[in-house]
Amino acid sequence: MSRRRFLSWSAAGVGVGLGLNACGSSPSATSSDSSGTTGSQEFAGQQLRVFIYSGSTEKFFRDSFVPAFQAKTGATVIPDPGWWDSIPKLKASPPGQPAFDLVLTDATQGYPAIREGLFQTIDMDRIPNKEKFTPSVLDNWVYREGYGITFPGSGMVLAYNDDLIDFTPTDWGDLMRDEVTGKLGMYNSFYMSLYTFACMKVAWEGRPGTAAREMTDNLSEVLEFAKVQRDRVQYWWPTSTDMVLNLDRSNSAIGNMHSNGMITAMRESPKLKSIVPKEDIAFVQTMWVIPADTPQKALAEEAIDFLLSEEMQRAAAENGAPTPILSVAQEVAARDEAWTQVYPATAEEIQKIQYYPYDAYFQDWDSIVATWDRQVLRKG
Incomplete structure (x- = not known):
């Protein structure tokens, strides 16, 4: 896989660790909702300012969501792409005039912002x-507590170059093998x-499936x-x-990786592979939240x-994102082998x-940040 060829698709997939990470196809801009009924147009003339992640999420939003939602509601959607700037912009907004009406964020920013009162409860x-x-x-x-709708972003996968290892990985314990x-x-x-x-x-230690509890009970260890x-x-x-x-250039043999970053890579280079170990699964927690005022x-x-809706979830999943709707996952998995390798597609x-x-x-x-930066990323 040449660098030019790889960068041509990765440019559309920037930020695969966050958000929907979908791009490409867009549903027709009709006035039908997911159940086939006609939009009421009750929001005609109104504007919705939405903070989204740049890159692939922005493309998904502009190509798929905006035309369909505008046709459905009569409202105008104004996407505002960025990365870590949604919270600072909200804090700097005048009272009653927030920078956004809807925000896509993740747990690292969303948790403290909710506790600070920047977001209001939703009428579920x-x-x-x-x-x-x-x-x-x-x-x-x-x-x-009613503050947001959470959903999975990218998942953690075990990625490897099949030409560089002489075994087939099955779980995270394989990263402890002497030969690697x-x-x-690692990220x-x-x-x-x-x-x-x-x-x-x-x-x-012979306790697979207990990593989350280990983080809570034995973080120092x-x-x-x-x-x-x-x-x-x-x-x-x-x-x-x-x-x-x-991985492709054989500089690294194996490690962790974002799931949606591997889908296209596996299609482009057969020697690049990934698995999702059955134990200790983890996804980025993304969420839709509404500013307080x-x-x-x-x-x-x-x-x-x-x-x-199934319509939007399908558009996202078809272009590299996971979906927590079983019927949509099964539909996409039936025609996309690479997607099935990194995302859940059965009820179990x-x-x-x-x-x-x-x-x-x-x-x-x-304390975690200090230890990680000074003694793990650097040998302190």
Whole structure:
């Protein structure tokens, strides 16, 4: 896979660790909702300002969501793409004039922002499409307290170059094998890789499936394990593009990776493969939340419900995102083998969707960051 060929698709997939990560096809801009009924146009003339992630999420939003939702409601959608700037912009907004009416964020920013009062509760009766989601993705305090609709972003997969290892990986314990010492590629962000170390630790100790509990009960031990085992890592990758290029060029043999970053890579280069170990599954927790003082609350709720519809979930899944709707997952899996390799597509698999252990991280966030930066990424 040439660098030019790889970068041609990765440019559309920037930010695969966050959000919907979908691009390409767009549904026809009709005035029908997911159940086939005609939109009421009750929001005609209104505007909805939406913060979304740049890159693939922005493309999905502009190509698929905006035309369909505008036709359905009569409202005008104004996407505002960015990365980590939604919260600062909201804090800088005048009272009653928030920068956005609807915000896509993740747990690392969303949790503290909700606790600071930046977002309001949602009228869940106005979000009937939430009933189509598997309950596991909504089983968290953000949803239970009514602040947002949570859903899975990218998942953690074990990626490898099949030409560089003489075994077929089956679980995270394989990263502890002597023959791959010094050949690992791991994400430089701790929210993923510290959890990967926890998965390695419990597998090595004969307790696979307990990584999340290990993070909660024995965080200091996981950090110490990461410090000791850091020399197994050859490359701390900053983006999915970098990891795929390193795997393809044989600079790294195996490691962790974002699921949606591997789908196209596996199609382009047969030697690049990935698995999702059955134990200790983890996804990025993304969420739709509504700013506290927006005057467009009802319109924002309408938008969330439409984003949860089968129509929008199908458009996202067909272009590389997971979906917590079983029927949509089965439909996409039936015609996309690469998608099936990295995302749950059966009732049993979807029920096992779980997020990274964010609550454990927030117990001692500053200490984790200091240890990770000074003693894991760097040999302190």
